[in-house]
Amino acid sequence: MSEPSTEAGAPSGPLGSLKERARDAVAGARAELVELSESLYGDPETAWHEVRSSAAVAALLERHGFAVVRGVADLPTAFHATRGTGHRRVAFMAEYDALPGIGHACGHNLIAAMSAGAAIATAAVADELDLTVEVFGTPAEEGGGGKIEMLDRGAFEGLDLAMMAHPAPVDVARARPFAVSHSAIRFTGKAAHAAAYPTHGRNAADAFTIAQVAIGMLRQQLPPTVRVHGVMTSGGEAPNAIPEVTTGRWYVRASSMAELAETEEKVRHCFEAGALATGCELALEPESQPYSDLRTDEAALAAYELNAAALGRTLVTDGPETAMCTASTDMGNVSQVVRAIHPYIGVGSFPVLNHQREFADHCVGPIAERTLSDGATALAWTAIDVAEDWRRES
Known part of the structure; x- marks a missing residue:
């Protein structure tokens, strides 16, 4: 992963002004987001038991003006946060469950922080884009199918777009999960x-x-x-x-x-x-309902690819370091009914891989912090691009 110059990804024009504000919002919340990620890393909780993790993510969003409903879909460690009153609803999925015995060896501490950061950034420009910005706290991705339970109970009904970014050894835009x-x-x-x-x-x-x-x-x-x-x-x-x-x-x-x-x-x-x-x-x-393969929204993915590249990230398409993009996820089930993307964002760990104990250590520290900021920014910029397309179409 190459380091960008200080000008890398600097947008221009009217849309660029919105993106600048979104990036500034990520920068303004960076210390809180890093603290959240590190607190989750240091206190891992497994599927269906993410009591402190869920509360920490929800509390950060409340501090940034989001209205939070805890225990959504009758799941104690799920939540739904909203900000804005726009006609189009964009949601970011926050995962925060850890793996038994090896902690955050899949980087869900970063997922939660990136989704929270993306939501904060998108909310900063939501009024201009006629958006309602939402975050769903989704428990038990590591085998419990939390999103499937939420989906069946109507939690995601009416969403226009759902997004998240998942840590991996390198950046891979297209998820192809089993x-x-x-x-x-x-x-x-x-x-x-x-x-x-x-x-x-x-x-x-x-x-x-x-x-x-x-x-x-x-x-x-x-x-x-x-x-x-x-x-x-x-x-x-x-x-x-x-x-x-x-x-x-x-x-x-x-x-x-x-x-x-x-x-x-x-x-x-x-x-x-x-x-x-x-x-x-x-x-x-x-143990849960089956996880589905993923249906990618091509327009949103194309926007994400451009935004990730603008931030100086190198998207990899083949090689053994890209195989994490085939890992199963309950986001696949969400994608069958809601437009969705699930890109992977690198923490520079290869040959250390997801679900190895050492991978958790790559999900904190300077490179992970850069990944957090880039992931939150790229997702927010993608929301801006998609929202602008919606405005042109209407």
Whole structure:
């Protein structure tokens, strides 16, 4: 990521004046935004438990004149913030859940701060653009599908555009996320003394082993657009007792919802094979609704690309460092009903990657602060461009 000159991205003309004001608003709030990002980083909370994180983001927005409704959609750690009275509604999505055990190794602390900053910047010029600016605090992106729950409960009804930017090793404008399903696996057998009475037991750990071997063999016949992976979370208690219960969590990813459904059936058969071979019972339950592939709004994405480049950012289109753009997100479900973009913005971490413990450390510090400011500014400038297009069309 190249460092821009002090004049990089300086807009000109009437629209440029609005962008200058938006950039100035980001600069004016930068210290607060950095403090927010660092506080989330230092106090990570996992899906559905983001009590302090949600409150911190909401409080910052209130200080900047937003009206905030907490617990929106009957979700305790969700919120909805609004400012302005325009006819067109532009929303920025704030994620703030961390990963179990590795904290903000996906950079959601930066997402929350960037979305808050973008909203503050857009609100500074909202009256001239006939906009209402909104922020949705969206819990449980890391597997819980918070946005899907909010979508089903009508939280996003009537939005004209939804945006967010996600940290990654490098800048990639176009998101191409896999659709994904999340399942909880449970095999139930029968405990017995492993030496004295092995014939009286039904080994739930063996059931899981057979299922994993079957999935490993299945992968030979799966297309490159599919991923199947998971973990065993409990595999037994004592080596001299045949395991009665084993549990796990499993993800299936595919390029579309149709391909996902087809692959899920094949994976289920692998788990059923484990149950059949060992005489155990299988329970396979969804942990959330499936995440969809993403429908990108091309006009908004084109505007974002120009704005990111104007800020001196280098957009990368191929190479191993770009693969984060295929990561699944519940923003995909939102994009099926609301115009949306979900670009990735680099923190200069490559070869350190998302969901590695070291990635969290790249989401604070000077480069991360530059990423925060650029992301907030690029999103706000994109909102301005799209709003100006709407005004010309009306």
